[in-house]
């Protein structure tokens with residue numbers, strides 16, 4: 524019998540619980556979340572076997588999954604270091620950034636507790652435990668940042684999530700944060716900027732944003748995400764995000780100058796390069 528404790532029963536924590544419950548029936552899933560409505564809903568649905576407190580769930584667990592915002596994960600790692608956990612426990616997290624989390628994990632690792640960083644590369648703009656789904660991560664990349672976990676602990680974790688058929692990718696924390704900044708964090712800033720700028724510019728227009736077609740909606744879908752979660756991400760990956768935003772400012776300045784100058788070749792090349800790269804992305808996604 525394996526006991527898994529999930530702290531944070533939102534979109535990601537509750538989806539992991541649903542996946543684990545789909546697999547091995549010999550697993551007890553305990554959950555804790557300050558939102559009692561979510562916890563009771565998941566209990567009634569059989570997604571978790573019991574609601575508990577952070578300390579109680581942690582001391583009973585063979586696997587602890589920290590699934591709150593990144594700022595909560597780092598605080599909880601400090602708290603775990605003060606508890607009497609099972610000596611064989613694996614502590615892992617799902618946070619969108621890894622450098623700060625791995626640094627905070629040193630506190631538990633120094634106590635001889637195994638920690639392994641994690642990050643599923645799938646999700647949604649939706650939030651909360653009711654929005655979770657067992658198929659949310661199907662076939663997605665799941666980043667692992669090696670900590671002090673033993674091979675059998677990593678294998679146990681991977682077995683628990685086997686129903687999702689994840690693509691496990693081991694990566695260094697610095698490389699992870701630079702990469703996800705480029706493909707997730709900076710795009711998030713841009714999507715929010717698109718919405719905020721367009722809404723501001725159109726505030727006196729009687730039709731305004733309501734006239735937007737699918738392109739605007741699909742480009743900005745993620746701007747509907749939870750601001751608390753994204754604030755924690757921005758504050759924990761500041762260096763990569765700010766330096767990569769500089770490249771966007773440079774590129775926008777270049778294309779702005781080309782449009783202003785009527786430079787047809789530069790404008791065409793700009794869109795041609797984007798079209799070829801984007802078409803290739805769809806192609807590799809379909810194969811992958």
Ligand SMILES: NC(=O)C1=CN([C@@H]2O[C@H](COP(=O)(O)OP(=O)(O)OC[C@H]3O[C@@H](n4cnc5c(N)ncnc54)[C@H](O)[C@@H]3O)[C@@H](O)[C@H]2O)C=CC1
Nearest residue numbers: 531532533534535556590591592593618619646647650651
């Ligand atoms: N939303 C997404 O698509 C993805 C999010 N992530 C990461 O997963 C983590 C969770 O994100 P979501 O599930 O989307 O957010 P969410 O907002 O749906 O869920 C977060 C949950 O944490 C709970 N929480 C807050 N403080 C807590 C505390 N002190 N103790 C226990 N629970 C607490 C909240 O009540 C909420 O239920 C974040 O670190 C995020 O960066 C990773 C991959 C994808």
Ligand SMILES: O=C(O)C(=O)Cc1ccc(O)cc1
Nearest residue numbers: 619643644645646647648745
């Ligand atoms: O909604 C989407 O398409 C996402 O890209 C969700 C997402 C949000 C945060 C992550 O760290 C990973 C994935």
